[in-house]
Amino acid sequence: MLKALLYKEWIKLRWAVIAIAVLTVLSLAYSIGMINYYIEFQGALRNWMFVISKSLLLRNIIFVKVLPLITGLAFALLQFVPEMARNRMRLSYHLPISEKKLLLSSVGIGFMFLLAEIVFLFFGLWLVISLSYPVEIIQKILISTIPWFLGGSAIYFLTSFIILESSWFYRIVYGIIAYGLIELNFRASVYDQYQLLWILVLIVAVMPLTVLFSGHRFRRGTK
């Protein structure tokens, strides 16, 4: 049954998975050009200084901030809007599988694809910056980007939660709360701003459970 659900979600997500992967490759290629440009015009020493003291690179790799966000949002929309259109989710609820298993499997599969894109981006970024910078800078940059990846996961879970909700009033309320929770992950623009990264991880880790709530409300016809 899990295989069948994976098949269904893959049909919905496959083009987006490919498109995001292509976008990631293009963004990484662009960042190689950007780093080379900085080193050439600022000189390697000055550039390293800017990267260390002014978080120069972190401020300029916007795509690492944006790509997980776009991916999380796109995957949630592509997975759950077709299910909610014309109450098509009822087809899924009639499948011989428990409601909890169905909902958690669906977001689990979507998150698995999102995670694959995030891991691809993370290691791609590591590879790109390791071409020009020492291990200390690589560590600083990669650790500083973790909240952005968590933000991508948060937008995926919370958008799924909002789409599965059947009442527009609650969707708006949840939307406001979701904005606050997602924004938490994008406050830092310099290194080491998050001292308590594990709290963000914890918040994102409980987010998949929210779909059980809105999914159950839909199932019961609650408006």
Next chain:
Amino acid sequence: MEHIIECKNLTHYYGDKLVLNNLNLQVEKGRIFGILGKNGMGKTTTINILMGFLRPTSGQCLVFGEESHKLSPLTRQNIGLLHEGHLAYDFMTIKQVEKFYSQFFPNWKPDYYWNLIGKLGLADNHKIRNMSCGQRSQVVLGLIFAQDPELLILDDYSMGLDPGYRALFIDYLQEHVREKNKTVFLTSHIIQDVEKVVDDTIIMGYQKLLLKMPLATLKKSFHRFEFRNQRAISAIHVDDENVTNVEYVNDKITLYSFKSLKDIKVYLKTLGIPADDITEIPMSLEEAFIGLTGKY
């Protein structure tokens, strides 16, 4: 007699609006059961309760002995459900949707699906979203047949279908369920189709059940009489005993009743209404439905 579906004192409100009022019904194994009623009389609400998409305000619905809002996955495996508007995963192709569903049902019979789909003359990679409503209805019916469930619940299967596809749907349904002794619970607003296929029927009126009986009994026991008498217009009133409904056009009176012609003549005589020209006019199920529910 084994009851596949049993609803007891089913009552449902949407806010303050009462939609179902103490509905009781039983569906026996191997029977085709049809719910008829005008729009807004609670047909889809009943189906939604049966499928656990709505919890009734009070009362209980049992499907295969389980409460309808707590149906186990194993029981759902044995229920083929056609949603209103022939709902399907329209982002899938003909082939993909069969591959998807086949993994959920151990008794999956692919031949049932492909035989029906073969008649459409469409390629396997044809997207469901690019099909007409009629073509989609065949895909949905094929999937339900392939699932091979004991119970089929069909919510307004005729919606959006042209006469050709309606006839095709009915032909296949009848052949499949009669041959395999399946139980069917259906709603439709095309009454002449229902007449061809159902064994038992209930007719739902505004907040009440108007009638519950086998279709053959209804056809035999419900009558329509016509006569002309200007004076009788204000004298005849609907009551539970003699007159189920009465309509007037100029001096022509149409009277619907479960009484025989002889009994109605006696009844009219007690009211002092001469009706020497009274005759019984045979009815189709659709005319009987209008007779029971009224034209408005």
